[in-house]
Amino acid sequence: MTPMPGAEPREPEDPAFDGTLREEDTAGQEAPASPVAARQPRRVTWQKVTVLPAVLAAVLVATWLWFEQADLDPLSENALSNGQVGKALRQHIELTVISTFFVLIIAIPLGILLTRGAFRKGAPVVMALANTGQATPAIGLLALLVIWMGIGEKAALTGIVIYAVLPVLSNTIAGLRANDPTLLEAARGIGMSPLGVLVKVELPLAVPLILAGVRTALVLNVGTATLATFGGGGGLGVLITTGITNQRMPVLMLGSILTVVLALLVDWLASLAELVLSPRGLEVRS
């Protein structure tokens, strides 16, 4: 389910439609499903830039104020002192960024490859695999990797990457296939080489889609990274699980709130990047 941002909401029957890709959901705000929205050009509005960060900042300030006056017992103190919160946050961001990087350098070239001549036959297999992969619980996958590779950041990262590669890959394939064949025909007609068609026509047309892939991967990975704690990979999940096992609500709340804020912030940044970086010429595609 990964229409390019700003594009018409994709037909839900679309083969690429699946439940974990979230990037277009907020882009759906401007989906021209209504005549009113259709007339507005897609651009960065001041609401888009200010509302979410303001809300998130308010949430953070409220949390901070609450912690200022909160009476923490030694167990909670222990879990939160010595910069452990900062460390968890840093680890979480690290896990997200590194895994997203790997997801993109694996999924996008592979997607391009699978839409080229001889490899095209592999695409349905990958699509089917992606759909089945959707049914695999992230935590189960992670646990299996931990048993296989041992506890640590490596197993966690591998799990996060595997979990996000398939949706981004099936998205890339669907997007490249959705390119208007007449345009490719025209490009070939004026004598462009296959490489030229790819670099000068197909890829630029697929930029919104690639950006959508980045956003999908980022949001998905922030979520999966919370599970890294079960494999000894650190991250904000540590605070959440410590809070749950020790029945310490302040620790649990802080971990959860920071995770939510991080997820929404990442999604917001990616949505801005989509708007800013998409080629202007594609705006009226919908």
Add this chain to the structure above:
Amino acid sequence: MNFWEYLGNRRQQLLADALQHAGAVFQCMVVATAVGVLIGVLTYRSAWAGNLATTVTSTILTVPSLAMIGLLIPVVGLGVAPTVTALTLYGLLPIVRNAIVGLRGVDPTLVDAAKGIGMSRLHRLVRIELPLAWPPILTGIRVSTQMLMGIAAIAAYASGPGLGNEIFRGIASLGSKNALNQVLAGTLGIILLALLFDAVYVLIGRLTIPRGIRV
């Protein structure tokens, strides 16, 4: 003990976990479908309300499930309550969005024709618009179910029901001989359940999508 022996030995426990898992997902899906379609019906006619509904539900979906469960625990406690609440909330988005897209996609001339032959607003909705929007809604339900299968596994950490317990038991006893068996049994069980549900949805689609609009 190898995997098959393990399955044989723990048959009862695994079956009970699987049933609980399927039951939790199924019940939450029923609620999510009812609420989701209702939200869709109430909001699709106004651009503003429809977009708001989509934005709110998609924001919920952006929240990592472990954090969502973490936020719910102080409110509703441990166990079944946070599981059910989280599952229902996450199940909403694909259904709400597909219901809105589906209802908006209904050919206005058809609705006009229905109006012309004197059908009331409710009649038009129930007899014309919802049946025509049903295929995308059903797709939404399928997508939601697949997603909830995995989220339910994570909810087991907050003492929720289901096969996730098997996985977490394995994680807790890392290094022991049974860890792999437990994790494998839980993971494969969930994949199996997800595929099973999906097959049922395909069947439901065959039976309930009006012949005239089948592709």
